[in-house]
Amino acid sequence: MTFIEPTADRQHTALAPDLRSLPDRAARAWTERMAVRPRAGSTYAVTTESESTYLVDIAQHSCSCPDNRIRGEHCKHLRRVAIEITAKRVAPPGKERAICDVCGAVTFVAADARTPHLCGNCRLETGDIVQDRESGDRLVVVRVADERASEWTIEATGETVADHDTNDGYPPDDLVVLATYLSDAVSATEPREYAFPLSRLRRVEDAELVGGGTQ
Ligand SMILES: [Zn+2]
Ligand SMILES: [Zn+2]
Known part of the structure; x- marks a missing residue:
């Protein structure tokens, strides 16, 4: 394509x-x-x-x-x-x-x-640890979707990722990234996947993980 x-x-x-x-x-x-x-x-x-x-x-x-x-x-x-x-x-x-x-x-x-x-700068891969620029939370990338934020409907709300209020200011044509919260990974329940515009997520480098991170 x-x-x-x-x-x-x-x-x-x-x-x-x-x-x-x-x-x-x-x-x-x-x-x-x-x-x-x-x-x-x-x-x-x-x-x-x-x-x-x-x-x-x-x-x-x-x-x-x-x-x-x-x-x-x-x-x-x-x-x-x-x-x-x-x-x-x-x-x-x-x-x-x-x-x-x-x-x-x-x-x-x-x-x-x-x-x-x-x-190389934009690549996110399954298993990458990322930080949500809005909340500071850390997540694990499940996959990068082919769809854009304006094309992806969030089931729970019926609105698109682009229209979701916390995604204000991120490009509507951002690719959608599905990710689970790192904190959910330690709980017993099946981690839920959330959809983010790609540029809202910042890849956490290995050095930050070893050093305890920035937040
Ligand atoms: Zn020649
Ligand atoms: Zn790029």
């Missing part, structure tokens, strides 16, 4: 390098206009300014160009693929470029990753 095309797929782009000390072949990897498109496995198609397309296998360190295949050189196409991956303009092998469903940042997810797609 949120997979996006790599930018390098559409644009022939020269990247800004520091070329002063680079040998010629390495410098051209930076300055020449090339389009890089991920292919199956660890392969990438690189199309040059002159519209020649070569197949680079980043895992095999090989390229189908004469420079690499015949002369055995570490060619500019191979270098360019490495540059594009490092710059996060093209996904590394096995990953897809995606937009974080929370903050909109570019991130990389497994090709078969389920939605929502979340970047």
